Amino acid sequence: MIRGESFYGGVVTTLHRIPLFPLVSPLLPQAAMPLHLFEPRYRQLIHDLGSLPADQQRFGVIAIRQGREVGTDHLNALYDVGCIADIRAIQPYADGRFDIVTMGTNRFILRDLFDEKPYFTADVEFLPDELGANPDAMSNRVRQHFERYREIVQMEDGQDVLSPDPTALSWEVAAGMLLDLDERQRILAADDTTSRLILERQLLHRELGLLAQIPSLPAFDPRQLPISSN
Numbered sequence: 001m002i003r004g005e006s007f008y009g010g011v012v013t014t015l016h017r018i019p020l021f022p023l024v025s026p027l028l029p030q031a032a033m034p035l036h037l038f039e040p041r042y043r044q045l046i047h048d049l050g051s052l053p054a055d056q057q058r059f060g061v062i063a064i065r066q067g068r069e070v071g072t073d074h075l076n077a078l079y080d081v082g083c084i085a086d087i088r089a090i091q092p093y094a095d096g097r098f099d100i101v102t103m104g105t106n107r108f109i110l111r112d113l114f115d116e117k118p119y120f121t122a123d124v125e126f127l128p129d130e131l132g133a134n135p136d137a138m139s140n141r142v143r144q145h146f147e148r149y150r151e152i153v154q155m156e157d158g159q160d161v162l163s164p165d166p167t168a169l170s171w172e173v174a175a176g177m178l179l180d181l182d183e184r185q186r187i188l189a190a191d192d193t194t195s196r197l198i199l200e201r202q203l204l205h206r207e208l209g210l211l212a213q214i215p216s217l218p219a220f221d222p223r224q225l226p227i228s229s230n
Helices: 040-050 135-153 166-176 181-189 193-211
Strands: 002-008 011-023 032-037 058-063 081-092 098-114 121-127
Touching: 011 040, 011 081, 011 098, 032 040, 040 058, 040 081, 040 098, 058 098, 058 121, 058 181, 081 181, 135 166, 135 193, 166 181, 166 193, 181 193
Parallel strands: 011 058
Antiparallel strands: 002 011, 011 121, 032 098, 058 081, 081 098, 098 121
């Protein structure tokens, strides 16, 4: 819901109050994330969201900085930029647990954090996904690098054809690479599509150089990660 307006850096911004779900890895726009929820606080979150219309059943996912717990030092334990998770499916169990499937949509920047409920809530500002300068030329280079990357790692890909849209391509590449926490977060927080593609080209260039030194690799899809658990 819209919380109100505030001033950040001399600019009036619209803030939205949302439930927040800290995780060890960021969610990316256009990426699916399954979750197994068993903690009482997140069971309550699903109960609370279940009373809302379907198009309002969403929460924010934000990554926890490596090696830190979300305790008394709330804000400093979290990265600044996260992603909205729209709930697409809910499977309840008799013992109160839930399996849910979410899809990443809008990015946001964290402005304030609250712990008045069993789960965290936050005031966030939604971030636009602007194209930046000359995204088409950069997307062509990234596409070539990523297709080579997929060949080398023998990625099992149900979506063989990459999107012609530079923004969609940038998120497909981010989801399809094996990256560490800080790298994935840097991609999520990039200012615009072109900046994101430039970063991905640099990371792909590095990875291709490393992979060229390995004689052979087993078939592997870095996106096939185990279901996240709270």
